[in-house]
Amino acid sequence: MKIYVAVDMEGIGGIIHTSQLMKGEGMYEESRRLLTDEVNAVVEGLLQAGATEIIVRDVHATGINFVPDRLHPGASYFMGATSFKERFPGIDASFDGAFLIGYHAMAGVAQAVRDHTYSSRSFSSVKLNGRPVGEIGLDGLLLGQYGVPVLLVTGDDKTCEEAKQELGQGVATYCTKKAWGRHSALMIPPQRVRTEIKEAIGEAIRNRAECRPHRIEGPYELTVQYLSTDLADGRYCDGVQSERLDGLTIRTKDTDLIRLMSRGI
Ligand SMILES: [Zn+2]
Known part of the structure; x- marks a missing residue:
């Protein structure tokens, strides 16, 4: 079983603020460890659930956020910036499913940690065929172009709600924090997140037949x-x-x- 894992940073356990999210900021180095440890829990959960090949893609900012020598040896990791066309390098129809880990709500959602769509500095909203859409919907559609369904989405409570709305009730979700505002949340301690996320992965893999590739007909x-x-x-x-x-x-x-x-x- 092959699984593609896209990892953003805003929805990772313990992360709520800009100072944790950008290279050079005071708390960024600590956040990289939180991010990497949660990724490791995901890889471990996937191996326990029977995955035989795992590609993990760092999609946050420049795509260079993992702490390399801390990474679980059981997966391959794609790091670095790419064009949009290659947002998910190595993806093809041979993958059985994808995970969106550490994601966040689309731009403009109230009481959502770091709500934005691709860039907080550039876009105030993105609509597809007249309907507001965020990274969960658009990344789900990109993966759907290769016939790969999203099986699990993690992040704050608004992220989980958006995942069900965009991708259907079949997608599994795991909530790492209950958002209070753009920079505040009731946190689940990262150590607990790393245990519970493995249970969510087991469930997502067991229920994967309920998920279909996300598609919208063109133009x-x-x-x-x-x-x-x-x-x-x-x-x-x-x-x-x-x-x-x-x-x-x-x-x-x-x-x-x-x-x-x-x-x-
Ligand atoms: Zn993002």
């Missing part, structure tokens, strides 16, 4: 609202496939979802 329309006109100015619009709707908003159209995401985000 697609991605509407991105930027936080400043400067950012929108930096995007070329041809007036046909991509249009500047107002100072802050650009709409991109395409029949191919992966190409759309590469052009529109």
Whole structure:
């Protein structure tokens, strides 16, 4: 059984604040250890559940957040930045499922830890075919393009709610914290998270037949609202496939979802 694991940082146990999330910030080094230890628990849980091949992809910021010599030897790890087209390097139809670990709610959700969609500095909202969408929905769709269903999503309580809404009730979720605000939450201690997440993985693998690859029929329309006109100015619009709707908003159209995401985000 082959499982692809995408790992973000905001939804990891013990993490709630910017100072924990960005390279160079005071608490970042400690957070890298929290992140790596939770990843190790995921790999251990997957091996216990029968996985034979595991690729773990670091999707947070530059993609270089794991502490390499602390990583569990039972998986391969993809680190570093890529273009959107290759958001999940090595993914193909041979994978039985994917996990989204340490994820967060889409931009604009109330009482959600570090709610955003791909970048808190660039986008105030992203819509697909007129409907607000976040990283859970869009990453689920990218994985769905390869026929790979999302089996488990972890993060705060709003992340878990969004996962069920976007991917269907069959997806398993595990809540690492109950969000109070953008930078506050009732935390489950990371040590407990690392035990409980293995139980959630066992359940997700047992119930995997209930999950289908996430797909929406094309053609697609991605509407991105930027936080400043400067950012929108930096995007070329041809007036046909991509249009500047107002100072802050650009709409991109395409029949191919992966190409759309590469052009529109
Ligand atoms: Zn993210």
